[in-house]
Amino acid sequence: MNLKEQYINMYNKSVRKISSDNYEMDPMIHSETDDRFGLSLIIRPPIAVKTKIQEFLNELKSIEPHQYYYPNSDIHITVISIISCYSGLKLSTLNVPKYVKTVKRSLKNKQGLTINFKGVTASPSCLMIQGFIENGSLNGIRESVRESVKNSNLEQSMDERYVIQTAHATVFRFGETLKKKSEFLKLVEKYRNHDFGTFQVYKLELTYNDWYHRKKLVTKLHEFKMANSVLKA
16 A cells, blocks of 8 residues: 555544544643653754645634644654653663664665645544655665664554554644534545645754653754755855
8 A cells, every 4th residue: 555545544434423422532631740751862853834734724724713733843753653652651761872873873874755744534533634755765764773673672653553654744733522523524535635745854863752742842852964955055
């Protein structure tokens, strides 16, 4: 199954669930005591792309103002979750220099990527902007990091939830029951194939982060530059 087909299947299955009120709300979404943290390798889209995403989210807010919307500071693409978020993970217990060394080794000679954010897909718990890789291999980067970390003695939980293959960015989560479900779904469908922009990726970030990657709770541990980052205009 190619990436486009995967996004279509995700969307169709999830919209059916949302239409029948089988969507999922995270009971911890507004909690001040949520202590789920993890370790992630991520991509941050540029401000121009995120501005277009906020235009979409602002339209959604006019219909469903009390849901959970990601601010620009929190929007990201997860390359790989080295440690999936769980309750009680402390940064002080992690050997950060060794994680950095291990990831850096796995990224050696890896080229930058071009990503096109086009269209919206969904899961039963959230809405996502669809990312398509126009050059380079994101999955190749994932495989390299996966192999390097698994061959170390570092804590990791990669792929315990699922093997990530997409390049999406989560931008919305259900925080309460939909009040205007039909209007909400109609607007999502309107943006189903909307072009949010294309951007180049020349660096990746290693972060210690909460479940939602909220800026106030994220610690940036290291920034890795891709092999061709010097070619950036």
